[in-house]
Amino acid sequence: MTEITGSADQGSVFHQPVLLSETLERLLVHPGGVYLDATAGEGGHTSALLQASTPGGRVLGIDRDPRSLARAAVRLERFGESFIPLQGNYSQMVAMANDQGIDRVDGILMDLGLSSRQLDTPGYGFSFRTDEPLDMRYDPNGPLSADDIVNAYSEEDLANVIFRYGEEPRSRRISRAIVRNRPINSTGQLASLVVAAMGPGSRKGNRVHPATRTFQALRIEVNDELASVETGLAAAIDLLAPSGRLAVISYHSLEDRIVKTAFQRESTACICPPGLPVCVCQHEPTLNLVNRRIIRPSSEEVAGNPRSRSARMRVAERR
Numbered sequence: 001m002t003e004i005t006g007s008a009d010q011g012s013v014f015h016q017p018v019l020l021s022e023t024l025e026r027l028l029v030h031p032g033g034v035y036l037d038a039t040a041g042e043g044g045h046t047s048a049l050l051q052a053s054t055p056g057g058r059v060l061g062i063d064r065d066p067r068s069l070a071r072a073a074v075r076l077e078r079f080g081e082s083f084i085p086l087q088g089n090y091s092q093m094v095a096m097a098n099d100q101g102i103d104r105v106d107g108i109l110m111d112l113g114l115s116s117r118q119l120d121t122p123g124y125g126f127s128f129r130t131d132e133p134l135d136m137r138y139d140p141n142g143p144l145s146a147d148d149i150v151n152a153y154s155e156e157d158l159a160n161v162i163f164r165y166g167e168e169p170r171s172r173r174i175s176r177a178i179v180r181n182r183p184i185n186s187t188g189q190l191a192s193l194v195v196a197a198m199g200p201g202s203r204k205g206n207r208v209h210p211a212t213r214t215f216q217a218l219r220i221e222v223n224d225e226l227a228s229v230e231t232g233l234a235a236a237i238d239l240l241a242p243s244g245r246l247a248v249i250s251y252h253s254l255e256d257r258i259v260k261t262a263f264q265r266e267s268t269a270c271i272c273p274p275g276l277p278v279c280v281c282q283h284e285p286t287l288n289l290v291n292r293r294i295i296r297p298s299s300e301e302v303a304g305n306p307r308s309r310s311a312r313m314r315v316a317e318r319r
Contacts, residue, residue, distance in 0.1 A: 017044030018113065018308045019249055022295055024052050026315040027107035027245050032056035034102060036239065038090035038110040038232060039063060042117065043072030043083075045109055050079045060084045060097060060105070064138040064223070065118065087139075091231035094239050104241035110232060111249040114219075116307065126219060128211045131188030136215075136222045146218045150190060155179045165226070165254065166217030173197050174214055191215075216252070229255055233262045237286050240318035245290065247315045256294070256312055263289060263316050290315040 017023075023045060029035065029052035037046045040061030049059045059082065063069045066087050076083040086096050090110065097105065118138075119126050125135030125146060136146040149161065159175035162168045177197035184190050194211040220226060236246050250256040265271055266287040270279040295313040302309045 016305050016308075017048065018111065018301070018305070018311045019295065019297055019313050020045065020048055022313060023109055023247055023249075024048055026247050026290060026295070026313070027109065029053055029057075029107060033106040034058050034060075034104075036060045036093060036097065036105045036108045036236075037062065038093055038108060038236065039112060040072050040085070041065075041068050041111070041115050043075045045111060046072060046083065047076055047079075049107075049109070050076065050082055054082070058082050058084065058102075060086055060093075060100065060102070062086045062088060062090045062093060062096060064089055064142075066139070067121075068115065068118065071117075089228055089232075091228045091235060093232065093235045097239055103239075104244070105239055106241055106244050108236045108240060108244070108246045109249075110229075110236065110247070112225075112229065112255050113249065113251050113311070125187055126215065128187055128191035128194075128209060128215055131186045134184070134187060134190065136219045138223050142223065144222050146222050147185075149218055149221055150178060150184050151182050161221045162214050162217045164217070165220040166213035166215075167254070168213040168217065170198055171214075187215075220254075226254060226258060229258050230262070233259065237266060237318065242318055244318045245315060246287075246318070247313055249311055249313045251310045251312075256314075259314050263287060263314055267316065286319055287316040288319060290317055 029049060031053055032055070033053045035049045035053060035057065037049060037059060040046050040063045043061065046059050046061045050057060053059065061072060061083060069085050069087050073085050084100055088096060114126065118124050122130065122132055125132055134146040134150055149158065153161070155175050158178060159171045162174055163171035168174065174194050174197045177193050178184060181193055184193065191211040194214050198210045240246060248259045250259055267285050267289050269283065269285050270281060271283045272279050272281045291314065297308045297311055
């Protein structure tokens with residue numbers, strides 16, 4: 001369930017953007033264009049978008065994490081006012097762009113991955129490899145933390161979260177162990193409980209840590225990620241100019257399923273239930289699919305950045 005990009009570093013080295021050349025090629029980036037990086041992070045893709053749209057291009061960079069956005073602002077300072085950093089949820093991208101006097105953009109990128117710096121930097125609480133407080137919020141001012149879920153959700157609700165968002169078949173066993181050992185105060189304590197609940201053989205021959213799915217589920221619940229993807233896709237389609245393109249990079253099946261469904265629905269003339277003799281939906285398709293098959297990193301990219309191996313990109317064009 002790896003969904004993170006780049007090398008772990010808390011200093012001046014930034015993470016490697018995934019599928020970079022494929023993104024620039026599919027988005028048809030050109031000088032003078034206006035683009036939106038809906039998940040700007042530390043500015044890896046944003047920097048490439050700015051360079052490719054020079055001269056005269058502008059890029060809006062949105063991110064929920066003010067810490068990452070601050071790093072991006074330093075990294076992209078040389079582009080001056082061509083880079084417009086915006087802290088917030090990309091599901092609100094239409095209003096955020098309108099506030100900047102922009103009502104249409106030529107291309108949008110949504111890279112749904114988690115950066116290695118976020119995973120490995122103390123304070124986020126994303127990782128089971130370090131022992132720190134349970135948090136998992138991209139926005140440190142967000143209303144819900146992992147501590148709230150782990151220590152306050154009912155056993156049934158907690159199991160449902162772990163099963164639904166982590167696709168963890170042993171969710172009930174894990175939930176039961178968590179509830180019985182409350183309060184749980186750290187990521188290390190939680191990870192140890194998950195390993196114990198899954199049994200002594202859970203790590204044998206498995207390169208994926210047994211707590212990976214549980215931690216993913218909690219992070220998705222904390223940040224309401226899947227709902228943001230659905231709302232964000234609709235907002236992106238609204239914001240695109242005619243012939244503008246939307247590229248979405250996802251890292252696990254839950255996200256990719258939402259993207260695939262949205263692209264199929266918005267590129268189809270009829271979305272009536274099967275069996276109707278005539279179309280009654282009067283659905284107007286808004287997208288053309290650019291690639292029928294998902295785009296994956298090359299073997300060379302995976303060799304240089306193994307954490308990119310789970311990335312998959314879908315691209316569509318506004319009619």
